[in-house]
Amino acid sequence: MGEKRSTLLPPVLAIAFAAVLCGLVLLLSGANPIAALGEMITQVGRGTTAVDIVNTAAAYYLVALAAAVGFQMNLLNIGVEGQYRLAACVAAIVGGSLSLPFGVHALVVIVVGAATGAAWAGIAALLKVYRGVSEVISTIMLNVLAGGVIAFLVKQFGELRGNTQGTALIGESGQVPGIPLGSAGTAFGLVPLAVAVGVGYWVLLGRTRFGFELRATGLSPTAALAGGVSSKKMVLGAMLLSGAVAGLAGLPEILGRDHTFTITFPTGYGFAGLAIALLGRNHPVGVAFGALLWSFLDKSSLTLDNIGVPKEIVIILQGTIVLSVVVAYELVRRRRLDAEQRRVGQVLSGGAV
Template sequence: MGKLRGNLLPPALAILFSALLCGIALVVSGANPLRAFGAMVSQVGEGTTAVDIVNSTGVYYIAALAVAIGFQMNLFNIGVEGQYRVAAVVAAVFGGSVALPPGIHALAIILVAAVTGALWAAIPAILKVTRGVNEVISTIMMNGLALGLAAYLIRADVFGELRGNNIRTPEIPSSGWVPGIPLGSSGTVFGLVFLAAALGIGYWVMMNRTRFGFELRASGESSTAAAAGGVSAKKMILVAMLLSGAIAGLVSMPEILGRDHTYNLNFPAGIGFSGIAVALLGRNHPGGIALGALLWAFLDKSGLALDNVGVSREIVTIMQGAIVLSVVVAYEVVRRYELAAEQRRVGRQLGTVEPVGGAA
């Protein structure tokens, strides 16, 4: 009971606080915040917005899971951004250049994406394990390199082709597509949204019921205690990073196999960083991440309605940034409060006013 409160209260407060902040910003810039928020909410019923939100939630969910695996052991995979981009290019090039039976083709593309993501993540992982290079810096650098590599690979004289003003990889034949669920004029739900859900369930089982999940959490809590308990830090780093990279590789699959069928210059950027925000918001819990991803997708897609009421839709980005920052602060404050409450409770139940000097 108290636990649930501890988990739900901070994000609720953070969202409220951020909404208030943005409301004030809107008032200062001369807009009506209530009208703006109203427009966002009513936008959900318009056109394909609801379906877009669901699709987008799936994508953010996968990205956040990739980040969360690393977070569980205090490994900061800032490189999801680069991993999904490289995986997308390589998978799109692969998918567009092979002929395989339907189904198997799509499966092969997904596999290639996961392996590519894992390989791209393997570089910082190996650097950390063998040379002690901090993964934050190395993955940031890998993100830069990923941009360069992707731009190079889709050059018309490498693997890409020129279409009007756009450069893209060869189109994946329909045998490699993953059909969605058409909902008429409301749009089409990506088939791979269900992959996201399956990944979430697998993630929960792994973290809570398996030895690997326990070792991952133990490493995150205290690397020294984990080492004394026989958990090999190097192995955990390697496995966690590869797993994180593999999942990151899947981020763009719903869109590429479900809609675009190619990688082009309009490829969405920044999903990796949104994934970090969503993972923080959901506190690495699969359910929490789902809610976080939904919120993020809602803000993204409904924000489009703001232009109609004369408000710049970038206010949504501010709101997202404010939510992340205030939610981590709120979690930290609540965590500290709860630890003290637990110590008080233990003290009361033991009837101690037994002094615990030195350590206290």
């Protein structure tokens, strides 16, 4: 029970602190924080907001799981942003150039997306394993490089439609039909893919030897090496898997709605995924709640302008959550360490039974 409490406490503290801080900011600006929160909650039941939250949460969930795979190995894959965008671009180009049977076409696009994300993350993995380059530095640089590669690919293989440059449209055989939910809207057909990846992530980490070795190497590379686990192999495996999952994040929108990659394709999912993974403590269920919370804040905040509250307050809230969750984890970690030291002291002094 104590371990479960220490797992849930940091994100709860972070969200509570962020809510209080944003409430104070709203009060100082002359707005009513209760009215703002009520308006955001009410917005969920209007139009297609609820379905939009689920659709966006699917992408957030995938990028957060990609970051979580790296975190399990103490790897900071900052390059999730570039990986999911480049993968979506390449997958859209391949999808738009092929004519395959229904189902097979979409499957090929999904495989291409995962492979592209893995390949791009693999560059950072190889640099770390064979040249000792920090994955933080290399993945940040690769994010910038990915932007240039995307611009080149869209110009080289794309076409101008109105005022937007985009890749060729993916034919109907490669599209994934949405899940109609009546007047609430249509959920992306690949939302179940995000759920399946979450289940796969849980099975991989908790039920396979690879997952055990991944976590063991992250906790202590020296101890893992003494047990016969190659840290180089685990770094490569973790980064490739992280990139592959990231490569799936843009596909629900590509195959389910846009059917093309344009220069206005959504950005920022990768950086949000890092925060969501921290908030969910790398657990598939916790990350799912974090993705839904992040998506809720994004979508429901659009109505704040209607009551005279700047929607940018949500950015403050999200940023505060990120900072707060890091501080909360450290406070809980120190509290647990102090408790362990007291127990050891009691044993040494003969006070324990």
